[in-house]
Amino acid sequence: MEGAARVIARRGVRGLRVEELAAEAGVSTALIYYHFKDRAGILRATLEFINDRAGRYTTERDPGLPPLDALGELEQTLLLELQDTPEVRENSTAWGELRACAVFDPDLRDDLARATRVWVREVGDLLAEIHPTAPAAGLAAAAERLTALVEGLSSRWLSGSLPLPHARELMSTAIGAELERLRTA
Numbered sequence: 001m002e003g004a005a006r007v008i009a010r011r012g013v014r015g016l017r018v019e020e021l022a023a024e025a026g027v028s029t030a031l032i033y034y035h036f037k038d039r040a041g042i043l044r045a046t047l048e049f050i051n052d053r054a055g056r057y058t059t060e061r062d063p064g065l066p067p068l069d070a071l072g073e074l075e076q077t078l079l080l081e082l083q084d085t086p087e088v089r090e091n092s093t094a095w096g097e098l099r100a101c102a103v104f105d106p107d108l109r110d111d112l113a114r115a116t117r118v119w120v121r122e123v124g125d126l127l128a129e130i131h132p133t134a135p136a137a138g139l140a141a142a143a144e145r146l147t148a149l150v151e152g153l154s155s156r157w158l159s160g161s162l163p164l165p166h167a168r169e170l171m172s173t174a175i176g177a178e179l180e181r182l183r184t185a
Contacts, residue, residue: 001049004042009093013043013101013108044111047098050091051115057087070129075175077123081150082157082168092154099151120147127182134182142178149174 003025007016021042022029036042058080061068068076081092102109124143128134153171156162 001046004046005050005053005090005094008046008097009090012097016042018042040107043098043101043108046094047108047111047115050094050098051118053087054081054091054095057085057091070126071179074123074126074130075172077126078146078150078171078175079168081154082164082171084164089158093158095151096155096158116147120144123147127178130179131182134185138182138185142182146171146174146178 004016004021007021007024011017011020016039018029018032018039022032025032032042036045058077059073061076081088098108099112102112120140120143123146124139127139127142131139150171153162153167157164157167
């Protein structure tokens with residue numbers, strides 16, 4: 001799956017060739033087809049892998065550190081999507097490629113929509129921990145805005161049109177603004 005994420009990040013979904021994926025992973029094309037049946041299966045599994053990997057790098061912490069409160073978890077969840085590591089660059093680029101391809105692929109669109117709903121719900125749950133009396137609709141809208149913003153900032157940063165520190169600053173400011181909006185709702 002790491003090989004699939006790398007190939008998609010480098011070549012895009014349309015540029016994904018099973019032969020190149022097999023070479024990247026160091027396995028035969030027959031083995032790829034055995035495990036994933038077809039291209040759609042490869043894309044679904046890669047999307048799941050990317051989501052799982054993002055979950056790890058945005059939530060794992062040194063066990064020696066004190067636990068984060070809900071605000072710390074929210075900031076970590078969103079801001080760690082904007083860090084200059086090969087894993088995050090690859091994940092964010094592959095996610096953007098999958099999202100772009102979903103415009104023309106209804107099956108991928110459904111898978112991507114499900115993954116996005118889960119992410120929005122997780123962010124909404126953190127917002128609800130911070131502001132438990134906020135209305136559910138307000139929490140959902142704030143989570144939607146924050147997750148969409150991190151995707152857009154990531155795309156601009158990765159394409160070189162926005163410096164990473166500025167992207168992180170914009171994200172931090174947006175988190176504060178959304179929390180203030182929920183506080184006064």
